[in-house]
Amino acid sequence: FGVDNPLLDLAMIKMGIATNLSATDAAEAFARFASIVGMSSDDFDRLGATVVHLGNNLATSEKEIVNMGLRLAGVSTQIGLSEHQVMGLAGALSSVGLSAEAGGSATTRVLQKMNTAVIGSTDKLQGFAKVAGVSAEEFAAAWKNDPVAAFQLFVKGLDGVTQSGGDATAILKD
Numbered sequence: 606f607g608v609d610n611p612l613l614d615l616a617m618i619k620m621g622i623a624t625n626l627s628a629t630d631a632a633e634a635f636a637r638f639a640s641i642v643g644m645s646s647d648d649f650d651r652l653g654a655t656v657v658h659l660g661n662n663l664a665t666s667e668k669e670i671v672n673m674g675l676r677l678a679g680v681s682t683q684i685g686l687s688e689h690q691v692m693g694l695a696g697a698l699s700s701v702g703l704s705a706e707a708g709g710s711a712t713t714r715v716l717q718k719m720n721t722a723v724i725g726s727t728d729k730l731q732g733f734a735k736v737a738g739v740s741a742e743e744f745a746a747a748w749k750n751d752p753v754a755a756f757q758l759f760v761k762g763l764d765g766v767t768q769s770g771g772d773a774t775a776i777l778k779d
Contacts (some may be wrong), residue, residue, distance in 0.1 A: 616650040623657050624667035634671045641678040644688050655689050659696035669699040676709025680716045684752045694753060715777070716756065723748045732779060734761040 617635070621628030635649050635763050645651070656674075660667035673695035681691045722730040723745045734744035737758035747755040763773045 613646050613649055616653050618659075618666075619650075620653050624660060624673065626668050630668075631671070634675060638671070638675055638688070641675075642682055642691070649689070652688055652692065655692050655694075659692060663696045663700040665696055665699040668688045669705065670696045670704035673699045673703070673709050676705045676717075677713060680713045680720075684716055684748075686752060690753050694756075716752070718741055718750060719756065719759070720752075724735075731775075733759055736766065736776060738762050738765070744771050 613632075617628040617632040620626055624631070626634070631653070635652060636646070636768070638644065638652075639646060639649070651752060656667050656670050657666070659670050663670075668752035674692045677686075677691050677695055681688075686694070694707075694712075696710060699705070703709075703712075718729060719733055721727065722733055726741075730741045730745060734741040737744055737747075737755070738761075739747070739758065744755060744758070747758060763776065766776060767773045
């Protein structure tokens, strides 16, 4: 796969056997992902294990997880997510039927806006916090400590809006 590393070759062959990705597709996707997030190819085996675990335990495929992960990789470095958190989020998003193209792009925009709101303490921070059901200070602290947990609070809040008959699309536009 372009690197003289038998362990790397073995990891990609295992991905080709255990998933709906070919070894070549897995190697290309992991190499792109690693380049974006600054990950060493020595960690491909662990990342592969994460992707396989998610694929086995969520209503999605490893290929969909990896494709979504590639879409989220750029923003992940901005907000401080680990490679495994990116793939976990990718698995969650793809398991509810979001495509990598639309879902990845939309999620990236929301995460970027959340990050900007927290860093700049903008008025948008209050909006994210309100939807999440916490104060702006609590949302900012949650974001700084664990962006995925803060995002989950927001998504749970959006679900609450929808369940009570509200318009989640209008909230997202705001």
